[in-house]
Amino acid sequence: MIAMKNTRNTMHYYLMLLPGLCLITLFSIVPMIGVVIAFQRFIPAKGIGGSPWVGWDNFTYMLQLPDSKQIFINTLLIAVLKIIAGIIVPLAFALMLHEIRLAFFKRIVQTVVYLPHFLSWVILSGVIINLLTLDGVINAILSWFGAEPVMFLASNFWFRPLLIISDVWKEFGFSTIIYLAALTAINPVQYEAAVIDGASRTRLLYHVTLPGIRPTIVLLATLSLGNVLNAGFEQVFTLYNPLVYETADIIDTYVYRVGLVDRQYGLATAIGLLKSVIGLVLIVISYRLAAKFANYRIF
Amino acid sequence: MKKPFGKLMIVLLVFLFVLSACSGNSGKEGGASSPSASGGAESSPSPSQEEEQIDPYGKFETPVSFTMSKPDTPDNKLPEGDTLENNWYTRYIEQTLNVKITHDWTAQGDAYNQKFSLSLSSGNLPDVMFVPTEKDLRSLVEANLIEDLSDVYAKYASPLLKGYYESTGDGIAFKTSTFDGKLMALPDLNVKANGVQLLWLRQDWLDNLKLAAPKTVDELAEVLRAFKQHVPDSVGLTGDANLVQYNQLHTWNSLFAAFGAYPKQWVKDGNGKLAYGSVAPEMKTALAKLRELYAEGLIDKEFAIHKQEEENALIAGGKSGAMFGPWWIPWWPLNDTVKNNPKAEWAAYAFPQDSNGVFNTPMPPINNGYIVVRKGYAHPEAVMKVLNVQQRAVVGEDPVYTAAPETQKYKEIGASWTNFPFNLSIAYFNQVEDDALLAKDVLEGNKTTDALKTVATAKAWYDMALAEKNEPKKDTNAWAHWVVVNSSGPAMAEPMNLHYSEFYGTTETMLTKASVLDKLESETFLRIILGTSGTEEFDTFVDKWKKLGGDEITAEVNAAVGN
Structure with a gap:
């Protein structure tokens, strides 16, 4: 009886879920049938049913490609550095913002840093390219200090840092808001008690603030593990050029060139599938870790 | 992101020029063919005189038919009831020549190319085929599956069509479709201006x-x-x-x-x-x-x-x-x-x-597609005649076709020319530079405006260039015409x-x-x-x-x- 009643009471929730489920089934689950292309020499006119099966050929070929190692390293390096920077910067920023008492100023800063999150990489890349050209702002500033102008976007030394800095700049406002929300959840009584006990500001930070938002930090950190192989296609694609393939070519851009430009559908699907499998493993691990350290559970 | 909107516009614009210009340039070549077309459509040459007077647009006395494989037109705009196989264009061909065309199979874009390669290996070929790549043409020739068209072309191709193919000089138009001196396919033809940098x-x-x-x-x-x-x-x-x-x-x-x-x-x-x-x-x-x-x-x-x-x-x-x-x-x-x-x-x-x-x-590549005839098909000349009639109609040299109310109707709804039997866009090779040179000559007073009467594009270019001459830099579109007429057009005509x-x-x-x-x-x-x-x-x-x-x-x- 209780179960029945529960179902009746929660029916409208399920109904609200329905459109979303339909969309996911239609656009995320059904297309998964396409992964079999990874084991085929796919010919569009013959379709999945008619194309010849080649077993693991696409995968062995992928591992033999001279570029594979480089691309894998690039992807991992760029993504991991982005994750680390993507945790530290917003955290530090949120803590600083938290210390500000002027609510008006706080709000404005919060909104302004959040803005780039809404712009697409196509636009931001245009901005970045213009900032970094030889007669752009950055090089003009460098020249005040007598430095030679640098072609940042053509330099294998600068390209990766640039990707990471620009990515953090675009996205840190979003995480900052989550941290700020977590900070407001800390009970002010704890601060009062600590102050009465004679704690300094740094001590407050270490003994009240940080422990208070620890679950949020752990949660965001572990959940971002699932992104270890997502180095950001749009960003790299709109900024890179053949001169920096060596440091900037990532799995996604490579799949784009192989699959859509050279039309090797089988190989491109194989690379994408491998990436997804590794991604799945990482997501499972991160979920377990999140459950263990932050008591985060979906199921 | 390499192809912004502006670029697309230009390409469309250029394409429009080329299409509309076809009518004009062909006048230079096609004059001789027009009279025979209007007068001789009904008469069929008697067999004894066939050698001397072949009418490239002549009607067959008994119905001739062939099957073909044809690329589908994407997003095809046709009046209710008309199809790729049966529309005003194909009906016009049928009533002019008594040639009936049926489609063995059709497919769109890449799928056509794939299916075509497949049909080669099956060996079950229609009478006439559109061949999408040079590679496929080569394999057809090597497998000895298609007819040598040299004689048919020499005898039955209209002077108008020959004018187009010969506009490249040096037989460049047929470079990829000639094997051991034999013409094995009828190719399409791109303008020279597509490549010159x-x-x-x-x-x-x-x-x-x-x-x-x-x-x-x-x-x-x-x-x-x-x-x-x-x-x-x-x-x-x-x-x-x-x-x-x-x-x-x-x-x-x-x-x-x-x-x-x-x-x-x-x-x-x-x-x-x-x-x-x-x-x-x-x-x-x-x-x-x-x-x-x-x-x-x-x-x-x-x-x-x-x-x-x-x-x-x-x-x-x-x-x-x-x-x-x-x-x-x-x-x-x-x-x-x-x-x-x-x-x-x-x-x-x-x-x-x-x-x-x-x-x-x-x-x-100068050719992007070919029409070939299966070995053993009895009437290769019918294929040639269909192309004659199609080209004459497409470039606006066929008064009967142009005057027909259906033609007007098709124009209004924007029906694609690819509804004609053969997907061969045969452009006059020197189109752009010739138009520019003509407009320049008139502009400089070497020729009178009479020369522009039959050449629509050159006329339009001349008008715009003249506007620029009278009021320099008032309108950048006029300026652009002026530069094309005076500079880039003539530059392309250089050796x-x-x-x-x-x-x-x-x-x-x-x-x-x-x-x-x-x-x-x-x-x-x-x-x-x-x-x-x-x-x-x-x-x-x-x-x-x-x-x-x-x-x-x-x-x-x-x-x-x-x-």
């Missing part, structure tokens, strides 16, 4: 400096040097990270060709074998020279990083006075230069020349060597290795030009290229052309 210079800067247009690469370097002094914040020649591409802006096809280097094309080596142009020794010389120019600051320092929009911005802002590009760029992006600075002038030249004083320019690749197809190994090899190639070339690698890096590149699959590809390409 010209050198564009700021004429006002040249005039200020009292310099002549640079004939050679060394003279070009001098001009760039002078430009740099003339406008200190200018960046020199523009470029694109894709060093060579057909019908594109900022690429350097003709610049490489001035060194006898044809990157991305297949060229004959000393022994008659085909070799890849990017690994030829001439390429090293060309790269070394470009490296020199780059180091001196005569080429945009950031050409490899900039996207096309940024290079266009340099052109528009007067930061660059030299670029390579096709004939149509006065409409975009050169018009922006004039918008920003009414004193600006651009001019096009068929330069730089190679050491023999010849301007070389690499060309895209030049149109360099065709010996092979445009794709081989098995290319499919799997091309991405690796292309990456290696573009990385190496850019590094050499930018000076991050030494010129000797080229030799390492050639070795690597060969090892990573280049040798295999070369062997396959040679096998494909029967070497």
Whole structure:
């Protein structure tokens, strides 16, 4: 009886879920049938049913490609550095913002840093390219200090840092808001008690603030593990050029060139599938870790 | 993102010109054919006199029919009840010639190509086929599955159609469809203007400096040097990270060709074998020279990083006075230069020349599709006649067709010409430059406006150019016409060597290795030009290229052309 009643009471929730489920089934689950292309020499006119099966050929070929190692390293390096920077910067920023008492100023800063999150990489890349050209702002500033102008976007030394800095700049406002929300959840009584006990500001930070938002930090950190192989296609694609393939070519851009430009559908699907499998493993691990350290559970 | 909207507009615009212009130019060739067409449509030649007087548009007395495979028209706009197989165009062919065409099968785009290759292996061929690639044509010829059309073409092709095919000179139109001297297929035909890449210079800067247009690469370097002094914040020649591409802006096809280097094309080596142009020794010389120019600051320092929009911005802002590009760029992006600075002038030249004083320019494939006839089909002449009637109708030389109310109706709803039986777009090879030259002649008073009566495009160009002459720089569209008529059009009519690749197809190994090899190639070339690698890096590149699959590809390409 209780179960029945529960179902009746929660029916409208399920109904609200329905459109979303339909969309996911239609656009995320059904297309998964396409992964079999990874084991085929796919010919569009013959379709999945008619194309010849080649077993693991696409995968062995992928591992033999001279570029594979480089691309894998690039992807991992760029993504991991982005994750680390993507945790530290917003955290530090949120803590600083938290210390500000002027609510008006706080709000404005919060909104302004959040803005780039809404712009697409196509636009931001245009901005970045213009900032970094030889007669752009950055090089003009460098020249005040007598430095030679640098072609940042053509330099294998600068390209990766640039990707990471620009990515953090675009996205840190979003995480900052989550941290700020977590900070407001800390009970002010704890601060009062600590102050009465004679704690300094740094001590407050270490003994009240940080422990208070620890679950949020752990949660965001572990959940971002699932992104270890997502180095950001749009960003790299709109900024890179053949001169920096060596440091900037990532799995996604490579799949784009192989699959859509050279039309090797089988190989491109194989690379994408491998990436997804590794991604799945990482997501499972991160979920377990999140459950263990932050008591985060979906199921 | 390489193809912004403006670019698309230009391409459409150009296409429109070419189509509308067809009517005009054909007048030069087609005069003789028209009378016979209107008068002789009913009469069929008596058998005894057949040799002497064949009417290329003559009606068959007994119905003739053939089956065919035909590419589908995407998003086809036809009146209710009409189909790709049965529409006004096909009905007009049927009523004119008594030829009935049925479709064995149709498919769209890539799917057609795939299905076509499949049908080859099944051996079950329709009477007439549209062949999408040179490779497929070659395999049909090798398998001895198709009819030799040499005699049929000689006897039955209309003078109008022959005029189009002969407009290339030197039999270039039939280069890919002729095997051992036999014409095995009827090809389509692209305009020359699709490929020729010209050198564009700021004429006002040249005039200020009292310099002549640079004939050679060394003279070009001098001009760039002078430009740099003339406008200190200018960046020199523009470029694109894709060093060579057909019908594109900022690429350097003709610049490489001035060194006898044809990157991305297949060229004959000393022994008659085909070799890849990017690994030829001439390429090293060309790269070394470009490296020199780059180091001196005569080429945009950031050409490899900039996207096309940024290079266009340099052109528009007067930061660059030299670029390579096709004939149509006065409409975009050169018009922006004039918008920003009414004193600006651009001019096009068929330069730089190679050491023999010849301007070389690499060309895209001249044919993109063919019509072939299955071996053993009884009436190949019917196919020829259908093409005669189709071409005459398409280019507006058929008064009966043009006057028909259905034609008007189809025009109104925007029905595609591809609803005609054969998907062969046969353009007059010298269309653009001839129109420009004619408009120029009238403009300069060498001819009267009467000459423009039958040539719609030239007339339109003349009108616009005249508007520019009367009120200079008032309207950038008029200005663009003026530049095309006076500069880029005539430049394309200059004597030049149109360099065709010996092979445009794709081989098995290319499919799997091309991405690796292309990456290696573009990385190496850019590094050499930018000076991050030494010129000797080229030799390492050639070795690597060969090892990573280049040798295999070369062997396959040679096998494909029967070497």
